[in-house]
Amino acid sequence: MSFIDLKYKPNKNDLVCLFRVEPKKGVSIKKAAEAVAGESSIGTWTHVKTMKPRIKKLGAKIFEIKGNYIKVAYPLDLFEPANMPQILSSIAGNIFGMKAVDNLRLEDIDWPVNIIRSFKGPLYGIKGIRKILKIPKRPLCGTIIKPKLGLNEKEHAKVAYEAWTGGIDIVKDDENLSNLRFNKFEKRVVETLKMRDKAERETGEKKVYMPNVTAETNEMLSRAQFVKEQNGRYAMVDIITVGWSALQTLRDVNDHLKLVLHAHRSGHATFTRNKKHGISMVVVGDISRLIGLDQLHIGTIIGKMEGIKSEILTTEEEIEKSIIREHSHSLAEDWLHIKPIFAVCSGGLHPGHAHYLIKNLGNNIIIQAGGGIHGHRSGTKAGAKAMRQAIDATLNNISLKEYSKSHKELKVALQQWL
């Protein structure tokens, strides 16, 4: 049977995928597309005697082929609502290993209404987070405690305090800090939240601590529960290494924990970096939004991590807008009840980057800097001040250089890193 139907018009019950296909040498784009659509729906490599006429209706339909890009519509019945691993095992599974393609990339997904309705989406989203922090408009600023690992619980809490009192909103554990010999999870949470309360009293601002709950599912849930009991408001999790099943579980439990969930994407670049093969960051954003993370790292354009500007902008649009329009390499989406995710820029940033990030990505971003705060020549508190100054300058349309004339912490930061 053929899976190509160029006259087909997808409807709101179809799941639509945009793939970039690079056929094996000697294989036509049509034949490679057929292999992809078959393997991800009801086909196999040979005709099977157990096929029945009624089942052919479940076949995927390739309804557009443009150069290396194909659009495939999948009937809703192929998927189990609210089961992200099952959905991905279909459309992001075996197909990447097929000999028929040399390279294959899942660029974007347009979700059918019934699948969107089966997921919870973020509990807070951008508006909810802004309400908690009482910051209606400006970009948020965050820091990762550095060095990545090695500080004990009290040292960790003290560095956090310095950052908060310098003007930072959010303090985050690093992606590999969990419950370690020299820094135990529970003690760290207790000590750091104590410092958060102190910083809130002293600054009159709302302050956030995001403890890293990454672990086996039940251990992760019990750590999140502990954070709640200690009056924490946030938890962070490494979404790629934890995996989609446990993330759905965390989101389910969060109906009563009511934490803001921060998604670190450690490991994503194993499959998102190659622009010819794997899964795009836009799709990671899609999945995270459906499942219901409130904040997600999307890249920095500048900084220490790779990331193409156009893909980062598309990812931001995908997670922050309610209605997405189709672009050349991405699909439309109507997110219905699903709230937006707050985009996080993190990785090799310092105060000198703030202007560029805000101008390119807007005010709805969280600018996170680790080395760019704790590496400030005068220490963490000065680094934190410099970052807030850089954000203030940008919001007031004053150049960083001009603003640094009257703000010494920013001046030092620019001298150090620009």
Add this chain to the structure above:
Amino acid sequence: MSFIDLKYKPNKNDLVCLFRVEPKKGVSIKKAAEAVAGESSIGTWTHVKTMKPRIKKLGAKIFEIKGNYIKVAYPLDLFEPANMPQILSSIAGNIFGMKAVDNLRLEDIDWPVNIIRSFKGPLYGIKGIRKILKIPKRPLCGTIIKPKLGLNEKEHAKVAYEAWTGGIDIVKDDENLSNLRFNKFEKRVVETLKMRDKAERETGEKKVYMPNVTAETNEMLSRAQFVKEQNGRYAMVDIITVGWSALQTLRDVNDHLKLVLHAHRSGHATFTRNKKHGISMVVVGDISRLIGLDQLHIGTIIGKMEGIKSEILTTEEEIEKSIIREHSHSLAEDWLHIKPIFAVCSGGLHPGHAHYLIKNLGNNIIIQAGGGIHGHRSGTKAGAKAMRQAIDATLNNISLKEYSKSHKELKVALQQWL
């Protein structure tokens, strides 16, 4: 600080990684290696004022650089035992996205004793599975019910019955068959196990059904529980799309469920296929063995899926042997108490492949064919007979062609597909 120490000799408390590093143009291999070792241990892109002398001991040590391959030893304290997501967020996390490297691949991991001891490993392993099936030596043969999706519960059970009575040992759901509108999980399990019992009575052989429990963690556990209550002995799970946290949870619960756990790797090729970037299949085997899956798809060499012979052989050795010797692109390992995983070959196989697979991969493999059984011109039962005949011929050192002269099902299969 520098992370290079070419005189360092790793000890049994170190976690050792073998990476293939392709530096960014203009960056030396040493500098790229430093960036990798720093980001995956305690470093960041700039000197931080919060660093303390005692913390430097936690730094990773690059102790070998050979061409593009580097070996890095990590102190045990960087890791949380029994927390696979945390371990991977360190050594298989941010580093893949760093601008300092154009490509980076984690080729193999040599685990420290204390981390091996913190995981359970497979409950059954190869010996345990052979005991259940009462098959002491020959390769096992399995089939995936086809078409992938579309049959209802009774049709599914009937096809399974045909396969079992034809001589197949193991019947498996496909990776995207979970609880679907036209084929409900519980009803499918009940109907198919009923047919399993019938097939066992009629053939006098042990027969296995592997229902796909892939879902959100708690739903997955409750499906596994249901399988157990219905007197099932096996469950299968899509390890990549489910994720490591939930797999650890499934393995924990399996201490009392006592199911044999079959691992489908749907989606692995998003990060294992590119031999320059991502994570090798050998590492997926490593992780699966530590967590405790009993069976794992490793590739076919031949068939419809890509897979380099050397990598498939290394993966098989990694998951099946107790003591692994170092090869040019893989590390040594002593698996201690961790049992071996049974290797599964699956993807575009038919009876004509049996000889090649057994000669190259030995008797400790499970040969799975979907289309190669149900696509047999005379139907599923004949296809199953042909596969058993092909295995019997190989074990008796008779060529398939010779054996097919007196075995008509094999003859037809060879005519169809060779």
